[in-house]
Amino acid sequence: MKYDAVIIGAGVTGCAAARELSRYELKILVIDRESDVCEGTSKANSAIIHAGFDAEPGTLKAQLNVKGNAMMTALAGELDIPFRRVGAMVVCYEESELPKLGELLSRGERNGVEGLKILGRDEALALEPNLADDVYAALYAPTSGIVCPFEMTLAFAENAYRNGAEFMLSAEVTGIEKTADGFTVNTTKGTVEADCVINCAGVYADKIHDMICEHSFSITPRRGEYLLLDKNAGKTVSRTIFQLPTKMGKGILVSPTAHGNLLLGPTAEDTDDREFTATTREGLDSVKKKSALSVKNIPYGQVITSFSGLRATGSTHDFIIREDDKVKGFIDAAGIESPGLTSAPAIALYIRDIVSGIIPLKEKADFDPVRKGIPKLASMPAEERAELIKQRPDYGQIVCRCEQISEGEILDSIERPLGATTLDGVKRRVRAGMGRCQAGFCSPKVIDMLAEKQGISYGGVKKNG
Amino acid sequence: MAEKTALAIIGGGPAGLAAAAAAYDCGIRDITVFERDNGLGGILNQCIHNGFGLHTFGEELTGPEYAARFIEKVRERGINCETGSMVLSISPDREITVVSKAKGLRVIKADAVVLAMGCRERPRGALNIPGFRPQGIYTAGTAQKLVNCEGYLPGKEVVILGSGDIGLIMARRMTLEGAHVKAVAELMPYSGGLKRNIVQCLDDYGIPLLLSHTVVDIKGKRKLEGVTIAEVDGTGTPIAGTEQYYECDTLLLSCGLIPENELSLTAGIKINGMTNGPEVDDRLTTSAEGIFACGNVLHVHDLVDFVSEEAERAGRNAARFITGEGAKKNSPDIHRLIAGNGVRYTVPCTVDTANTDGELHIRFRVRNVYKGCRITVSADSGVIVSKKKRITVPSEMEDVIIKPDMLAAVAGDITVSIEEESV
Known part of the structure; x- marks a missing residue:
């Protein structure tokens, strides 16, 4: 089977690239070693659409961050992604730190970030009454936002699929070879041929690169631990609260999530273990301690879960998005650490431009840019919800009581294209099991539905992988 | 136009069923039990071991058997039970939003509500x-x-x-x-x-x-x-x-188990930080008028027998509220119950001594293991009850029953405390 483009990695970068390329007359395949999309860094991060004041002006990060941020409003509408432009603050604790806030502001302005301003303590408190007592001032960034990273990734994937992109999951790439007119990509599920290969392999991007190219960069996973709090704590802050980076390291953010929970984190610890997504006692303790520096009244007793993710930190400290000098047709999208999620839509455009230099791109006449998500009954106006239940009574049968997710929504998550095959897959698509009881009550029923729909045994249903 | 019911019971587990039957026996006929599961009985259905019912029936039953006795009571009385029905919110004036496959999304106005949603695991x-x-x-x-x-x-x-x-x-x-x-x-x-x-x-x-x-x-x-x-x-x-x-x-x-009070919060009900359940008076009324609470949503019990007993009281008092025999507001004889030395919490939090619900049952848990100790209930007017205990442990709920006549002369706050006595 010969593809125009094979994308390695079904995280947000790979899926965004697939969706962008699916606008054109191209045969596209996305390969991932996991059984679902969004199983790596894309599922465990801060879920922030950054404004873009953090990145060094002139870098690819700065450019793609600001561009990606600007694309989000339209994209969220087109692809039905939960996204809210809630704004963000970077707080500092003393007068002597004001110049650093000023630096961030001017850096942001040079990057093209709009609306940045410095707020005094009183102005900041008026917006965020729970800021810690010793907050001195804040940089305010109104364009910062929060997003559901699962649905963002899934939306790209589903829309790419809708427009003809293929997905080969549970397939690990074991080798890549150059052929006379392209590449052979060997996977644990067989071999595919491609004119061009796009490496979106996250923390493994250097390994994939080195399979066929000369070693030119390395990826060091940087582990970040997070705490997620109950929705009852979700209004502790209304915006994302960052801390000014200090000698002690980058601070911990406190943020509402797109679904109304409160998120604290991340820690930052380099590791050489690319699978080390465990949390540690020290890490979780440090998240608690440091979050309390910027925000008071965080009800730590309402933590419902903790998790950790690996950022794909590249040795160049900028995104590495380019066609290899020597191996023509091999494109890296590597070192996609923060602000990778924000930049994903812009990275996809950047990749498209590179691809257009390799393969002539011709727009599809029937490209459909719109993706409709699974209806979210719990957050719907009552009349709309009542009407929908009349049409589909199983939307009235609640299975996940904490998040009020119905049997119908869970069924949708399993039955739709690229549907869920695992408990975590259902959870990421419709939030069943994402609430305060963490799947205690709903998992037996969800397992039952997954088993029946896939024709497998009850015990054969997996949590993940 | 909203539908109506006299008494809405949220939860068809042991607490809800006992409350429904008791309210019926007090003359209330228009009762609706809302159960989110597709069958009645709640968590008892999965408790197939025995040991239930020693206090209530004087015999050892399995969980499903114990539940069946109460399901039977509800059936005999022809009480309307809507299973597969999840209550989404309750307004402070008792408008209940409920969703089900069979009947869709509805709003039902109730004269009184009994909260019996149980608890969840940490x-x-x-x-x-x-x-x-x-x-x-x-x-x-x-x-x-x-x-x-x-x-x-x-x-x-x-x-x-x-x-x-x-x-x-x-x-x-x-x-x-x-x-x-x-x-x-x-x-x-x-x-x-x-x-x-x-x-x-x-x-x-x-x-x-x-x-x-x-x-x-x-x-x-x-x-x-x-x-x-x-x-x-x-x-x-x-x-x-x-x-x-x-x-x-x-x-x-x-x-640990956590009373499931997200619904109670939608009604603006005051929650006790110790029990994670509503603060209630001796009639099991929450801070919202006409809304009562019982069973594990109120505080986590060790034995279902005690849940049933408490729920029957909630059902009776809900019935009294509907028929207009509710306690007078701002009675001068409302006394606070205080968790004193060694006591984590008490249920109830207040008692109206001029208007009691018969005997006063005070249920509480101790903070630690106490051996050779004495439980004392006292007020400004002096000691009301004092009893010796060989041992008390946090995992076993304690209770003290106070007769109405002993409450008549009480003045000031009532404090429940525990002291270890030197042997």
């Missing part, structure tokens, strides 16, 4: 156990449902964290199903469950109970491979060097 995330998040970690109640209702044994090599009653019951259950339960680790220096369950579920099967121990790491990225257990000091902090690795494919958590 999940792993709330325990802050570090490590990976693999398949194989379940709360004990979820495992109980998998084994007893779905016929699926989640694993063969088991470690249990927490010695709550469901965890102890599941230690025995998993053993009987052929699994090997390696240990039960308990953070506290005392068990979280009933003494009889320690004996019948652990001791009888040679399962070690490791007091003052906790899980400090979880190994296995996709599937659970093992857990590390360490001893903890007096503050609950793991002691370095005491770590021990247990290979296992299943970790059950039985680390």
Whole structure:
């Protein structure tokens, strides 16, 4: 089977690239070693659409961050992604730190970030009454936002699929070879041929690169631990609260999530273990301690879960998005650490431009840019919800009581294209099991539905992988 | 136009069923029980072990048998039960939004409401156990449902964290199903469950109970491979060097139950920080007029028999409220109940001595293990009741019953306290 483009990695970068390329007359395949999309860094991060004041002006990060941020409003509408432009603050604790806030502001302005301003303590408190007592001032960034990273990734994937992109999951790439007119990509599920290969392999991007190219960069996973709090704590802050980076390291953010929970984190610890997504006692303790520096009244007793993710930190400290000098047709999208999620839509455009230099791109006449998500009954106006239940009574049968997710929504998550095959897959698509009881009550029923729909045994249903 | 019902009961488990039957027996006919599951009986349906009903029926029943007795009572009385119906919110003036497959989304106005939603288990995330998040970690109640209702044994090599009653019951259950339960680790220096369950579920099967121990790491990225257990000091902090690795494919958590009061919050009901349940008076009225609470949504009980008794009182008082016999507001004889020395909380929080609901049942839990102690209930007017106890433990609910005539002369706040007496 010969593809125009094979994308390695079904995280947000790979899926965004697939969706962008699916606008054109191209045969596209996305390969991932996991059984679902969004199983790596894309599922465990801060879920922030950054404004873009953090990145060094002139870098690819700065450019793609600001561009990606600007694309989000339209994209969220087109692809039905939960996204809210809630704004963000970077707080500092003393007068002597004001110049650093000023630096961030001017850096942001040079990057093209709009609306940045410095707020005094009183102005900041008026917006965020729970800021810690010793907050001195804040940089305010109104364009910062929060997003559901699962649905963002899934939306790209589903829309790419809708427009003809293929997905080969549970397939690990074991080798890549150059052929006379392209590449052979060997996977644990067989071999595919491609004119061009796009490496979106996250923390493994250097390994994939080195399979066929000369070693030119390395990826060091940087582990970040997070705490997620109950929705009852979700209004502790209304915006994302960052801390000014200090000698002690980058601070911990406190943020509402797109679904109304409160998120604290991340820690930052380099590791050489690319699978080390465990949390540690020290890490979780440090998240608690440091979050309390910027925000008071965080009800730590309402933590419902903790998790950790690996950022794909590249040795160049900028995104590495380019066609290899020597191996023509091999494109890296590597070192996609923060602000990778924000930049994903812009990275996809950047990749498209590179691809257009390799393969002539011709727009599809029937490209459909719109993706409709699974209806979210719990957050719907009552009349709309009542009407929908009349049409589909199983939307009235609640299975996940904490998040009020119905049997119908869970069924949708399993039955739709690229549907869920695992408990975590259902959870990421419709939030069943994402609430305060963490799947205690709903998992037996969800397992039952997954088993029946896939024709497998009850015990054969997996949590993940 | 909203539908109406005289009495809405939220939850068709043991509390809701007993409240419904009691309200009916007080003359209320227009009663609706809303149950989110597709059948009545609540969590009792998965509790297939025996030991239920000793107090209520003087015999040992299984959970489903105990539930069946109350389901029968409700059926005999022709009480309307809507199963598969999830209540989404309750307004302070008792407008109930409910959704179901059969009837869609509705708003129902009730004259009185009894909250009987029960409780949920504390999940792993709330325990802050570090490590990976693999398949194989379940709360004990979820495992109980998998084994007893779905016929699926989640694993063969088991470690249990927490010695709550469901965890102890599941230690025995998993053993009987052929699994090997390696240990039960308990953070506290005392068990979280009933003494009889320690004996019948652990001791009888040679399962070690490791007091003052906790899980400090979880190994296995996709599937659970093992857990590390360490001893903890007096503050609950793991002691370095005491770590021990247990290979296992299943970790059950039985680390406490949390009354499920998200609905109560939608009605603006005041919640007691100690019980995580509504603050109630001696008639089990919450801070919202006409809304009553009983069973595990009010405070976590050890025995279903006590849930039934409490729920019957809630049902009776809801009926009295509907028929206009409710307590007068701002009565001068409302006394606060204070959790004094060694007492974590009391239910109720207030009592109207001029307008009592018969005997006053004070239920409470102690903060620690007390041996050779005395429980005293006193007010400004002096000691009301004082009784000796050989031992009290946090895992067993205590109760004191005060006769109406002893309440008549009470002045000031009523304090429940416990003192250890020198032997």
